[in-house]
Amino acid sequence: MKDKILEVSAIENGTVIDHIPPKAFFKVIAILRLEKLDNQMTLGTNLDSKKLGKKAIVKLSDIFFPDKDINKIALVAPQAKLNIIKNYDVVEKRVVEIPDDIVGIVKCMNPKCITNSEKIVTRFKVVSKKEVTLKCLYCEKITDQDNMEVI
Amino acid sequence: MKNKSLVSITDFSKSDYLKILDLAESYERKPVSELLTGKVIATLFFEPSTRTRLSFESAVNRMGGRIIGFSDSSSSSVTKGETLYDTINVVSNYCDLIVMRHPLEGSARFASEIATVPVINAGDGANQHPTQTLLDLYSIKKTQGKLDDLTLFMVGDLKYGRTVHSLLMAMSQFNTTFHFISPEELKMPEEYKILLRTLGLKYHEHKDYTDIITEADIIYMTRVQKERFSDPIEYERTKNAYVLKNKMLTHTKENLKILHPLPRVNEIDQDVDVNPKAYYFTQVLNGVYIRQAIISSILGLC
Numbered sequence: 001m002k003d004k005i006l007e008v009s010a011i012e013n014g015t016v017i018d019h020i021p022p023k024a025f026f027k028v029i030a031i032l033r034l035e036k037l038d039n040q041m042t043l044g045t046n047l048d049s050k051k052l053g054k055k056a057i058v059k060l061s062d063i064f065f066p067d068k069d070i071n072k073i074a075l076v077a078p079q080a081k082l083n084i085i086k087n088y089d090v091v092e093k094r095v096v097e098i099p100d101d102i103v104g105i106v107k108c109m110n111p112k113c114i115t116n117s118e119k120i121v122t123r124f125k126v127v128s129k130k131e132v133t134l135k136c137l138y139c140e141k142i143t144d145q146d147n148m149e150v151i
Numbered sequence: 152m153k154n155k156s157l158v159s160i161t162d163f164s165k166s167d168y169l170k171i172l173d174l175a176e177s178y179e180r181k182p183v184s185e186l187l188t189g190k191v192i193a194t195l196f197f198e199p200s201t202r203t204r205l206s207f208e209s210a211v212n213r214m215g216g217r218i219i220g221f222s223d224s225s226s227s228s229v230t231k232g233e234t235l236y237d238t239i240n241v242v243s244n245y246c247d248l249i250v251m252r253h254p255l256e257g258s259a260r261f262a263s264e265i266a267t268v269p270v271i272n273a274g275d276g277a278n279q280h281p282t283q284t285l286l287d288l289y290s291i292k293k294t295q296g297k298l299d300d301l302t303l304f305m306v307g308d309l310k311y312g313r314t315v316h317s318l319l320m321a322m323s324q325f326n327t328t329f330h331f332i333s334p335e336e337l338k339m340p341e342e343y344k345i346l347l348r349t350l351g352l353k354y355h356e357h358k359d360y361t362d363i364i365t366e367a368d369i370i371y372m373t374r375v376q377k378e379r380f381s382d383p384i385e386y387e388r389t390k391n392a393y394v395l396k397n398k399m400l401t402h403t404k405e406n407l408k409i410l411h412p413l414p415r416v417n418e419i420d421q422d423v424d425v426n427p428k429a430y431y432f433t434q435v436l437n438g439v440y441i442r443q444a445i446i447s448s449i450l451g452l453c
Contacts, residue, residue: 108257112254112255112276113255114235114256114258114275117255118235118236118261119234119236120261137257138258138261139255139275139278140159140256140279141278
């Protein structure tokens with residue numbers, strides 16, 4: 001009999017990012033620049049989840065992100081959970097935290113901002129972490145969660 | 152302040168402002184000097200602003216400095232497609248200080264990061280125009296003899312007007328009581344009211360002029376801009392509802408002064424001009440002294 005269940009296999013060593021909202025899935029991939037990596041990875045989205053209804057999950061073999069890199073995904077997936085896997089065991093569980101400063105991930109929503117017309121790495125100060133709100137260090141205008149576009 | 156760029160009003164501290172105001176007073180007493188002999192100041196105006204440019208150039212000339220630059224981007228290499236990055240890198244080699252006006256917001260901050268010489272922001276889009284704020288402070292101090300404990304009315308477009316936002320931020324350090332008079336759609340944005348509440352300062356909002364203006368030490372008028380309205384009839388109605396007329400000033404305080412960053416359209420009736428409480432034209436002259444003070448402080452010449 002054919003096994004009809006496609007299993008998302010466990011990884012030996014690496015990072016599992018769970019509880020990603022499906023609408024943030026591709027943004028998470030973009031923020032972590034996964035397209036640049038040669039490692040084995042399993043990516044799944046619109047999977048059933050008791051907590052979120054639907055969720056996405058990312059399993060990355062032999063990849064361990066420094067805090068400052070992984071925290072970037074908090075902008076789009078604040079409820080994401082990290083499991084650090086060593087030798088098939090979860091050795092550490094972490095939540096992501098929104099950093100105080102955001103450098104080079106988000107586009108400033110102000111069309112008249114200089115960062116949208118010259119080649120400039122965008123820089124924002126996080127003014128609110130609850131409803132993520134960013135203040136551009138250049139034009140001093142606010143980019144809110146609904147208008148946040150990941151570069 | 153030496154070698155420090157002035158991009159936003161928040162770049163300088165309260166004691167920095169006060170030093171600049173004192174210095175401006177000394178330039179008012181003795182406007183002409185040779186302090187800037189041998190110095191070259193670049194005035195890069197990527198969009199025209201005749202008033203601001205002439206004020207800066209007058210300030211430089213009175214101190215014996217030289218000016219290079221352009222008065223709108225059509226006479227610069229921008230038309231050839233040069234980036235701001237390149238323009239600033241190149242011009243940094245030619246001068247001791249850059250004064251820049253640019254239509255894009257954040258351009259002055261960006262320029263200050265690239266330039267090897269200090270940058271003074273002479274307006275970056277709708278964002279900041281700190282030398283205007285300092286000249287407003289100077290005008291207030293000069294006419295009231297102090298900055299502390301005053302009652303300041305702001306009238307007109309309080310939503311988009313960058314001059315009122317910067318002035319509010321600066322005056323919020325001097326225990327000011329604020330009154331805002333504006334149409335509903337051009338009200339003072341929440342973020343500034345939050346700032347005042349955090350600082351424990353009083354503010355009151357009004358839809359119209361009432362007798363309340365008799366409490367004012369300063370009335371700061373702004374232009375209601377046509378481009379803020381999608382409906383031209385609504386614009387006309389709003390514009391005409393906020394006109395300040397001479398007869399309204401009858402019972403106002405002796406020390407009241409009316410300020411306006413200019414240009415005005417019709418928000419101050421011409422019949423106010425003869426009233427000694429009208430101060431907007433003298434305010435312009437103060438702009439030259441304050442810019443002399445800012446330039447010489449940043450170049451470390453005083």
